[in-house]
Amino acid sequence: MREIYHNDLDSVVNELVVMSDSIQIAVRDATRALLEADLQLAERVISGDTRVDAMHDQLEQRTFTxxxxxxxxxxxLRTLVAVIQMVAALGRMGDLAAHIAKIARLRFPDHAIPEPLTENFRRMSRLAQDMVGNVGRILAERNLEEAKHLAEQDEEMDDLRSQQFRVILGSDWQHGVETAVDVALLGRYYERIADHAVSMGRRIIYVITGDLPEGENWPTT
Amino acid sequence: MREIYHNDLDSVVNELVVMSDSIQIAVRDATRALLEADLQLAERVISGDTRVDAMHDQLEQRTFTxxxxxxxxxxxLRTLVAVIQMVAALGRMGDLAAHIAKIARLRFPDHAIPEPLTENFRRMSRLAQDMVGNVGRILAERNLEEAKHLAEQDEEMDDLRSQQFRVILGSDWQHGVETAVDVALLGRYYERIADHAVSMGRRIIYVITGDLPEGENWPTT
Known part of the structure; x- marks a missing residue:
């Protein structure tokens, strides 16, 4: 009985790793759709979110059982409650990837992001992919150092977002209100993906140590 | 033993009602700070978010125990897992109220929201307050009808947000890029508060019936 139980526990953690890999791919594809104005890829990310939601439901139900x-x-118990919360965070990240793809679709055949900001978004996306893609494995390996590292990566994300604001609110911004609004909302979506990864990192720290990271508020999804 | 347990269970649900009342007040005050450019009130909402986070931690810990x-x-078990998820959603709504207050503080002594949009934001805020303020009580009373009603209120929120986009992207927009970006982000914050309330409504439906609402995806926070 206990052995079956531990197999069950390992298996939900493994499913979480698979789900985090899927979200990483969704963020990668959504960004490519955005920066290359690729409508087909945007549609694929948007429709793929249904599969992410299904993974979410199934994994949550299994953990509940x-x-x-x-x-x-x-x-x-800490691990299982953390899995329920992390599954919710991954589901939410999937929604955010779909939001990114929807802006790409809305602006097609135009590019939503003007040239001066493409490198900034490319870097945001790489960072978000890195964080999301690692977080499942970090739980599976109970890797305390890497769990803490997620908060450092988030600082870089915040810097990239500040740069975006400087560009769209600068006096030499030539791309109009609509593009500025797109940039502000898209930047928010990437930032939220990173925030969710940081929250997941704190959950993992709690699972490993039984304590919240010092000086940190409890993460909220 | 079972009696103490049921008292514990009732008591966490009651705490959730108290927490949802606090968030309702935070949304009300944040909006007043925003529309009246009231710096002191904005500061109060921002510093009050620490108390919301503390309520979150305490309530989550008690549920876990x-x-x-x-x-x-x-x-x-469904109720307790739902409480953990709803506490996370309320904590997140508190963060969003603080985000609203931070924009009020950033633009002080100016008004972040120009006159043509104040009534729109007033309505968004009233709707959000209504949804947040009810959701704790809806769980405590196991009120299936009102839980379902939250999704209808959310449609009104989406309409208000669409109106905002029509105004800021209209050809007669006179208030510049920065104000348009503020409106877009603030609208997003109110919309997210409502989304969280809808998610909580779906959780309550699951607690009451044991089934997910028909045709609905599982809510993600």
Whole structure:
């Protein structure tokens, strides 16, 4: 019985790794659709979000079933509650990737992002992909150092967002109100993806140590 | 033992009602600070978010303790997992109210919102306050009808947001890029508060019926 239980527990953590890989790909494809004005790819990300939602439902239900049948305590209970919260965060990141793709679709055949900001968005996207793609594995490996590293990566994301504001609010901005609004909202979506990864990192720290990271507020999704 | 347990369960649900009342007040005050360019009130909302975070941590910890000690099943397990998720959503709504207040503070002594849009934001705020303020009580009363009604209110929120876009992207917009960007981000914050309330409504439907609302995706925070 206990062995089946531990297999179940490992299996939901493994599914979480698979889900985090899928979100990484969604962020990559949404960004490519955005920067290359690729309508087909945008549509693929948008329709793919249904699959992400299905993974979310299934994984949450499985975790709930383990909670109901096995009545776990201590570290195992912490892990299962963390999985439920992390699954919600990954689902939300998937929605945000779809939001990015929807702006790409809305502006097609134009490019939503003007040339002076494409490199900035490319960097935001790489950072977000890196954070999302790692977070499942960080839980599976109980890697405390890498869990803490996610908060450092988030600072870089904040810097990139500040740069965007300087560009769109600068006196030499030539691309109009609509593009500025697109940039502000898109920047917000990438920033939120990174925030969710940081929250997940804090959850992992709690799972490993039983304590919240010092001086940090409890993460909210 | 079972009686203490049921008292504990009622008590976390009551705390959730208290927390939802606090968020309602935060949204009300943040909006007043925004529309009246009231710096002191903006500061109060921003510093008050620490208290909301503390309520979040405490309530989550108490729910976790009940899970660990009482090994609930069925409807009670659904309730406790829903409480953990709803507490996260309320914490997030508190962050969003603080974001609104931060824009009020950033633009002080100017008004962030120009006159043609104040009534729109007033309506968004009233709607958000209504949804947030009700959602705790809807869980406490297991009120299926009102839980479903939250999704209808959300449609009105979406309409208000569409109106905002028509104004800021209209050819007669006179208030510049910065104000348009503020409006777009502020509108997003109110919309997200409403989205969280809808997610909480779906959680409540699940707690009451054991089923997800038909045709709906599982809510993600």
């Amino acid at each position: 383990i909670l109901a049948r096995q009545s776990p305590v201590a570290g195992e | 009940i899970l660990a000690r009482q090994s609930p099943v069925a409807g009670e």
